[in-house]
Amino acid sequence: MRLPLSAPATLQPINKIRKNMKEEGVLQIIGLIFLAALPRYFVLSPRAMVGYYSLYAILVSVAGYYLYQFYQFYRRLATTNLSAKEHLYGTYYEIRIHLEMYRSFTYIILVLMLGFATLYGLIDTPHILKSIQDKLHVNGIMVLAVALVGMVTLIGIGTEYTLESYYGKYLKQIRQQIAELTVTE
Numbered sequence: 410m411r412l413p414l415s416a417p418a419t420l421q422p423i424n425k426i427r428k429n430m431k432e433e434g435v436l437q438i439i440g441l442i443f444l445a446a447l448p449r450y451f452v453l454s455p456r457a458m459v460g461y462y463s464l465y466a467i468l469v470s471v472a473g474y475y476l477y478q479f480y481q482f483y484r485r486l487a488t489t490n491l492s493a494k495e496h497l498y499g500t501y502y503e504i505r506i507h508l509e510m511y512r513s514f515t516y517i518i519l520v521l522m523l524g525f526a527t528l529y530g531l532i533d534t535p536h537i538l539k540s541i542q543d544k545l546h547v548n549g550i551m552v553l554a555v556a557l558v559g560m561v562t563l564i565g566i567g568t569e570y571t572l573e574s575y576y577g578k579y580l581k582q583i584r585q586q587i588a589e590l591t592v593t594e
Contacts (some may be wrong), residue, residue: 412478422579422586423486426504429575434476441472453533460528463520464521475514477526482507490553494590501583508580 448461482503490496530553 411472422582423489423500425578426576427439427483430479430486430510433575434479436477437472437479442470444468455531457532459530461525464525464528464564468518468521471514471517475510478510479507484522490522493566494587497583498587501580504576504580504583508576511572512568515564519564523561 444465448458451459459495485503489500
């Protein structure tokens with residue numbers, strides 16, 4: 410089925426997704442710059458500094474790949490031809506793939522953060538685990554593990570909420586448009 414090329418109902422969710430992507434892309438770049446300068450504001454031992462920047466280099470390489478894919482997708486959305494149901498359907502699935510990449514990227518960042526937190530805890534602040542162990546009369550590692558699981562859970566919930574609020578509602582609108590076109594055939 411052919412759609413009008415400039416159907417406002419069809420383009421509106423795509424344009425909103427592009428607007429959100431632009432904001433998100435800028436925030437991702439600002440975040441990377443902030444993370445590069447972060448050790449200057451905290452006192453880290455030379456060994457922790459080497460560990461931080463080693464993990465940061467991995468983060469930058471992963472983020473570079475993600476941001477490149479993100480930018481390519483952003484550009485494709487600008488030139489997407491929505492003149493047929495099949496094109497709209499293809500765009501819908503490309504957005505879903507982007508959301509899965511976003512999830513993967515978030516969890517990769519999470520693993521790197523946990524790696525640095527562990528490194529920092531073992532190199533620069535081993536006394537904290539000892540203090541927890543002495544004051545609470547429990548194994549400090551167990552307290553740390555519970556705290557990390559809680560943090561991972563909160564970040565996972567935050568990621569899903571962000572995806573739903575930034576992209577999910579517009580993805581549902583596109584899916585609804587596809588369903589309407591299927592019914593009218």
